[in-house]
Amino acid sequence: MTRDHSIADHSDKDTKQAILKATVDLIREEGFSCTTMRNIAAKAETNLALVNYHYGSKEKLLADAVKMLLSTFDNAFKVLEDDTMPPRERLKQFFVRYIQELKRYPGMARQMLDQRHHIMSSLDEYTRYCKTMRLEKILQAIQEITGEQDKNKLMMMQLQIYGAVVVPVIMLSSLPEDKSDLIPVFNPPAIEEQIDGLFDRYFH
Numbered sequence: 001m002t003r004d005h006s007i008a009d010h011s012d013k014d015t016k017q018a019i020l021k022a023t024v025d026l027i028r029e030e031g032f033s034c035t036t037m038r039n040i041a042a043k044a045e046t047n048l049a050l051v052n053y054h055y056g057s058k059e060k061l062l063a064d065a066v067k068m069l070l071s072t073f074d075n076a077f078k079v080l081e082d083d084t085m086p087p088r089e090r091l092k093q094f095f096v097r098y099i100q101e102l103k104r105y106p107g108m109a110r111q112m113l114d115q116r117h118h119i120m121s122s123l124d125e126y127t128r129y130c131k132t133m134r135l136e137k138i139l140q141a142i143q144e145i146t147g148e149q150d151k152n153k154l155m156m157m158q159l160q161i162y163g164a165v166v167v168p169v170i171m172l173s174s175l176p177e178d179k180s181d182l183i184p185v186f187n188p189p190a191i192e193e194q195i196d197g198l199f200d201r202y203f204h
Contacts, residue, residue, distance in 0.1 A: 016054040019044045023065040032107035035062065066111055070132050073101045080137035087144035088203065092195050094138070095165050099191050102169060109170045145203055157202075164198050 022044035026035045037058050041048045055061040076097035079090060102109050139154045142161070148154055168188065188194060 012054070015044075015046060015050060019046065019051055019054055019061070020064055020068065023061055024068050027065060027069065027105060027108070031105070032062070032111055035065075037061075062111060066108065067128070067132060069105065069108065070112075073098065076101055077134050080134045080141065087141040088199060091138070091141040091145070091161075092192070092199065094141075095195050096191055099165065099169055102166070109166050161198070161202065164202075165195060168194070 019040060023035060023040050026039060026043055037048060037051055040061070041051045044051070051061070055064070076094055079085070079093045079097060082090060085093070135158070138158055139151075142154055142157050143149070146157070148157070172188065189197075
């Protein structure tokens with residue numbers, strides 16, 4: 001009896017992992033807009049009932065897929081570990097690389113904001129998110145730049161900077177693919193220039 005339960009548990013884990021992998025693959029290949037529960041089930045070669053059984057909702061499944069995608073942003077996160085780089089440049093290069101990665105997955109930044117209540121739903125989820133996003137390293141860089149010691153103020157600064165950098169990406173990704181008629185109204189500079197301009201004003 002115990003052996004049967006063990007086999008069933010192992011099979012359940014394999015199926016859940018296959019569903020998550022299929023979701024991540026779909027996002028990479030076709031973007032969030034094509035990632036329906038039915039498409040996920042087909043990609044995972046399973047049925048819709050099992051997708052619902054393991055995840056309960058598309059929102060929960062996409063939240064886990066976003067976490068998995070973020071864990072592959074090594075090129076962005078590793079720069080935060082380079083303490084030989086000046087803190088302002090470290091922070092800039094993180095955001096430059098982070099935004100470049102986000103642009104590879106249209107809709108991902110919006111999806112992350114939409115799932116913020118999952119991140120805040122428990123201490124374990126929030127701790128996992130902080131570790132994935134290297135929030136302590138971001139706060140350390142801001143502290144080195146500003147000299148601020150108050151953790152709450154550093155957290156607020158981190159949120160403000162993140163919002164100032166990422167929200168424009170979300171807004172622009174929501175525009176129609178043919179943006180030629182909008183260029184005279186808003187033609188944003190390269191992300192490096194945007195971040196330099198923000199930092200010049202924020203860290204003056």
